[in-house]
Amino acid sequence: MDIYRNFKKTFCETWYHKLCLATVISVILVLASAGCVSLEGRTAQPTGNKVKALATLSVLADMVREVGKERVEVGSLVPVGRDTHTFQPTPRDSLKIREADVIFFNGMGLEVPLEGVIKGAMRKGVPIVVLSDGALPQEGNTGTDTEDNPHLWLDVRYAIHYVERIRDALATVDPKGAAEYEANARTYIGELRELDRYIERAISSIPPSRRKLVTFHDAFPYFAERYGLEIVGLVLKSPGREPSAREVAELAETIKSEGVSTVYTEPQFNAQILELIARDAGIRVSTLYSDALDENVPTYLVMMKYNVEKILEGLK
Numbered sequence: 405m406d407i408y409r410n411f412k413k414t415f416c417e418t419w420y421h422k423l424c425l426a427t428v429i430s431v432i433l434v435l436a437s438a439g440c441v442s443l444e445g446r447t448a449q450p451t452g453n454k455v456k457a458l459a460t461l462s463v464l465a466d467m468v469r470e471v472g473k474e475r476v477e478v479g480s481l482v483p484v485g486r487d488t489h490t491f492q493p494t495p496r497d498s499l500k501i502r503e504a505d506v507i508f509f510n511g512m513g514l515e516v517p518l519e520g521v522i523k524g525a526m527r528k529g530v531p532i533v534v535l536s537d538g539a540l541p542q543e544g545n546t547g548t549d550t551e552d553n554p555h556l557w558l559d560v561r562y563a564i565h566y567v568e569r570i571r572d573a574l575a576t577v578d579p580k581g582a583a584e585y586e587a588n589a590r591t592y593i594g595e596l597r598e599l600d601r602y603i604e605r606a607i608s609s610i611p612p613s614r615r616k617l618v619t620f621h622d623a624f625p626y627f628a629e630r631y632g633l634e635i636v637g638l639v640l641k642s643p644g645r646e647p648s649a650r651e652v653a654e655l656a657e658t659i660k661s662e663g664v665s666t667v668y669t670e671p672q673f674n675a676q677i678l679e680l681i682a683r684d685a686g687i688r689v690s691t692l693y694s695d696a697l698d699e700n701v702p703t704y705l706v707m708m709k710y711n712v713e714k715i716l717e718g719l720k
């Protein structure tokens with residue numbers, strides 16, 4: 405007690421030291437508000453009032469936003485307009501990852517190149533929710549050869565599965581918000597069911613012999629299967645690998661023999677090759693969105709409607 409009393413006497417009982425102490429506290433507060441000093445610990449506690457969610461793709465982030473609404477702050481790791489399959493995170497992204505209270509993956513191999521960085525930077529105990537888990541039957545064959553393709557969300561029925569998993573994950577991370585997440589998901593799933601019916605009707609209005617798609621990368625097999633289209637050609641056989649001269653020639657031949665009238669690029673790729681093929685064949689070039697949203701197509705719902713319009717315009 406004596407030591408404390410002496411300290412109190414010598415340090416606090418003059419106006420000069422009071423001023424000093426006030427100055428030190430002000431400096432700390434200014435530095436903290438400027439982000440120079442972190443007052444947050446390095447623990448797995450949520451970092452603010454809102455739940456911070458991070459999704460790998462902008463398309464998935466939009467779904468999380470629809471379910472989380474104002475209780476959740478959502479970011480995406482792959483920036484809008486970038487190719488998901490070849491994206492490399494930077495040290496800046498590590499900060500985003502470290503702040504997240506819950507992380508959403510698509511799964512089916514899509515995040516393999518990102519997994520090391522994410523697991524290295526995330527806080528201990530933060531859940532990674534794989535949205536495609538449980539979407540496809542674990543046993544037996546679905547009758548397609550698309551099991552290894554990660555682009556499930558382009559079939560709206562799988563998007564509904566994603567939304568259900570997002571709802572359940574947010575309710576686990578933030579149980580107080582469970583009723584809100586449930587209500588938001590119900591509304592959103594209603595809109596998605598309507599979207600699914602709309603796409604079905606729209607595509608069935610195209611004559612069957614014209615329902616042929618040539619796309620840039622292999623993102624549309626689930627979409628094609630669900631809505632009755634056939635993928636007849638692709639520019640990129642595998643992500644990040646340019647097609648050989650022989651593959652380009654084969655694709656040009658397929659486009660001619662199948663009587664394709666429009667080919668589809670995607671905004672995140674340089675489409676020069678496909679544009680050249682189309683020019684030679686005298687056919688149209690149009691655009692479809694798959695993995696990445698942008699300012700023209702800011703949500704999943706808008707993206708899907710945009711794609712359907714472009715398919716009707718190009719194939720009908």
Ligand SMILES: [Zn+2]
Binds near residue numbers: 488555622623694
């Ligand atoms: Zn993709």
